[in-house]
Amino acid sequence: METTIPQANDTAESSLRRLEQLQNAFATFQNELRAWAAAKPPFIECELHGTRRALNWTHTLRRSWTDHQFKLVYEPCPKCHAVQTHVVSTQRLRRQGVPENMLHCSLASFVCRTEAHQTALDHAWKLHKRKKGFLLLYGDRGTGKTHLAVGLLREFGEGLFITNDQLLNRLRSSYGQRHGEDIVGLCSETPFLVLDDVGVVAGATDEMLLRHSILTARYRAKLPTVLTSNLSGKALEETLGARIVDRLRECGDRVELRGQSERPRMRQSYLNG
Numbered sequence: 001m002e003t004t005i006p007q008a009n010d011t012a013e014s015s016l017r018r019l020e021q022l023q024n025a026f027a028t029f030q031n032e033l034r035a036w037a038a039a040k041p042p043f044i045e046c047e048l049h050g051t052r053r054a055l056n057w058t059h060t061l062r063r064s065w066t067d068h069q070f071k072l073v074y075e076p077c078p079k080c081h082a083v084q085t086h087v088v089s090t091q092r093l094r095r096q097g098v099p100e101n102m103l104h105c106s107l108a109s110f111v112c113r114t115e116a117h118q119t120a121l122d123h124a125w126k127l128h129k130r131k132k133g134f135l136l137l138y139g140d141r142g143t144g145k146t147h148l149a150v151g152l153l154r155e156f157g158e159g160l161f162i163t164n165d166q167l168l169n170r171l172r173s174s175y176g177q178r179h180g181e182d183i184v185g186l187c188s189e190t191p192f193l194v195l196d197d198v199g200v201v202a203g204a205t206d207e208m209l210l211r212h213s214i215l216t217a218r219y220r221a222k223l224p225t226v227l228t229s230n231l232s233g234k235a236l237e238e239t240l241g242a243r244i245v246d247r248l249r250e251c252g253d254r255v256e257l258r259g260q261s262e263r264p265r266m267r268q269s270y271l272n273g
């Protein structure tokens with residue numbers, strides 16, 4: 001195409017002339033592309049899923065004009081797109097600290113076997129919608145608490161997953177180091193935090209302070225946070241501390257999950273997967 005783009009030192013008249021040339025060239029290009037595309041299939045099928053993918057004229061025109069070459073652009077296959085999105089978010093979850101055996105988890109794949117499961121899932125979506133406050137999931141081992149927490153992190157995108165033990169280890173390994181990792185700062189400021197498996201550590205005074213400091217900072221900054229714990233009742237309240245329990249009452253939801261452990265089924269999928 002022999003077109004020139006108007007320059008700053010052009011006179012108004014020559015600028016207009018060049019603009020007109022450009023418009024004409026674009027109109028010709030568009031007509032030629034349309035005639036060429038009319039002979040091509042208006043739909044193609046996804047080779048993997050058989051989904052019908054329609055021609056996207058706007059993108060076809062844009063791509064062809066930019067590349068100076070006729071190119072057809074079809075709508076993406078929604079199923080391929082979903083798989084791709086899942087793969088990308090799974091890679092992100094790995095970087096965010098989610099263990100390998102929980103990387104498959106999403107809110108969509110969470111199966112509600114009891115009413116409490118449904119309540120927990122509803123609260124998870126609620127937290128995702130309001131983007132602030134706490135959600136405490138507690139109760140028996142293997143009832144899907146971590147699954148929900150990972151599913152939420154997948155939805156939030158930005159955030160961090162850390163177990164209570166990892167948090168303590170990373171804090172303690174930074175003791176005495178002038179430029180050690182600021183794990184408290186990291187956990188306090190991340191847009192979404194999962195603190196997994198809050199449990200009792202006998203005689204550890206730094207643990208309670210650490211949790212208190214992180215959760216208070218997140219409470220003040222109104223950042224969404226999920227806590228999971230296998231404890232319940234008095235043991236849970238004592239472990240979390242009275243002030244955090246108060247905060248949870250004020251700005252959070254708590255759901256107790258009881259019932260048969262999912263672990264035997266998970267073991268199968270782990271070994272077969």
Ligand SMILES: [Zn+2]
Nearest residue numbers: 046049077080
């Ligand atoms: Zn597909």
